[in-house]
Amino acid sequence: MAYETDRPDTGGWAPPELIEIPPVFVWPPRPAALLKYVFGWNGYLFPYNALYAVLGVLVWWYLIPDLAETKTLRIDWIAQLFLENLVIIVVWTSIWHLRLYVQRAQDTDYKYNRRWPKSSELFLFGSQLYDNVFLTLVSAVPIWTAYLVLTLWAMANGWIPYLDAREHPIYLGLFVLLLPLYREVHFYAIHRLVHWPFLYRWIHSVHHKNSNPTPWSGLAMHPVEHILFFSSILLNWIIPSNPYMVVLHLLRMGLTPAPDHSGFGKVVIVNGKAQVDAATYAHYLHHRFFEVNYSDGAVPIDLLFGTFHDGSQKAHNAMNERFKKKNARANSAPAA
Ligand SMILES: [Zn+2]
Ligand SMILES: [Zn+2]
Secondary structure, three states: OOEOOOOOOOOOOOOOEOOOOOHHHOOOOOHHHHHHHHHOEOOOOEOHHHHHHHHHHHHHHHHOOOOOOOOOOOHHHHHHHHHHHHHHHHHHHHHHHHHHHHOOOOOOOOEOOOOOOOOOOOOHHHOHHHHHHHHHHHHHHHHHHHHHHHHHHHHHOOOOOEOOHHHOHHHHHHHHHHHHHHHHHHHHHHHHHHOOHHHHHHHHHHHHOOOOOOHHHOOOOOHHHHHHHHHHHHHHHHOOEOHHHHHHHHHHHHHOHHHHOOOEOEEEEOOOOEEEEOOOHHHHHHHHHOOOOOOOOOOOHHHHOOOOOOOOHHHHHHHHHHHHHHHHHHHHOOOO
16 A cells, blocks of 8 residues: 655545555456455445445335336336435435534544635525535435436337346446446546536536535536536446336435545544445535546546546645646637
C-alpha cells in the first residue's frame, strides 16, 4: 500500500493510504492482493455489493409483481412500485443521515470535510437538506420507478430479451459480479457528458451545489441527470436478463449514492470496534475539485483519461497544472 506523508489539505480527514488501482487491473498480477480485494472486508464484494445482491433478492421476491401482471400497464402495480421505491430510499438514506448528521454518532471522526454543511440561498428552500430530499423524492424516485415499470412491462411482453436464470446460473453470477464494473463505466460516460460546460451549467451544477455532501445529496440531481443516470438499465434491454437482474441493477443505483455522499470515509459501528467504508475519497475529491475522479475507481478509467487524483501531493499538483492550462486556453480564446 502506498503511504505518503506529503499530502494536500483536502478539508478534513484523508485516508492514510493513497487511492489505489484495483489489483484486477495491474500488471504483473498480484494474486494475493486480488483475493483480498475481492473477498476481504471493505473490498469489492463485502459489505456493499453482497448486501445489494441480497437486498435485490428480497425486493424482487417480496415486492415485485410477476411478469404476468406487468404485461399491461395498470395504475395499481405502478403506484405500488413507486411507493416501495419511495419507502426504500427514505429508510436507507435516513439511516445514514440520522446516524451521522442528526445523532452525530462519531462527530467528525473520518469526516472528509471537517466542517458541517451550512445551508445557503444557493439551495432550494434555502436549505441543503430540504433541497436534496425534494430532488430525491420528486425527481429521482419517479424516474427510477418509470425505468423499472417500462423494463418489466417490455420484458413481460417479450419486447426485450428474457432469460430464465435457473437454467443459466453462471450467467446470472457473472452479471451480479460484473455489474458494478459496468456501472462505473456508464457513470463515467454520463458524468463526463454533464461536465461539458453547457450541460454543466444547465444540469449538473444542481448536484455540485453540494460541495460538502451528505447522504441525501447522492440523488440530488436535475431531472435530466436522473434520466441519464438511471439509463444504465438500458443494458437490460440489450442483454438477456430477468426481473431480479432488473431490480438489482436499479436498486443499486438507488442505494449507492447515500453512502458515497455520506461525507465520511468510514462509519464506526459495534461500540467503536468495527469500521465500514462509506464514501469513496475519490468522489469526495470530485465534489471538492470538480474536474477529477469522474468515476469512483473500481475501473481505472480516470487514470486512462488523465483525470485521476489519488490523494497525493503529486496528483494535486498535476491537477492544478491542468486547471492552469485550461484557464490560459480559455483566456486566450478570441471573445465570441
Ligand atoms: Zn456526487
Ligand atoms: Zn460532477
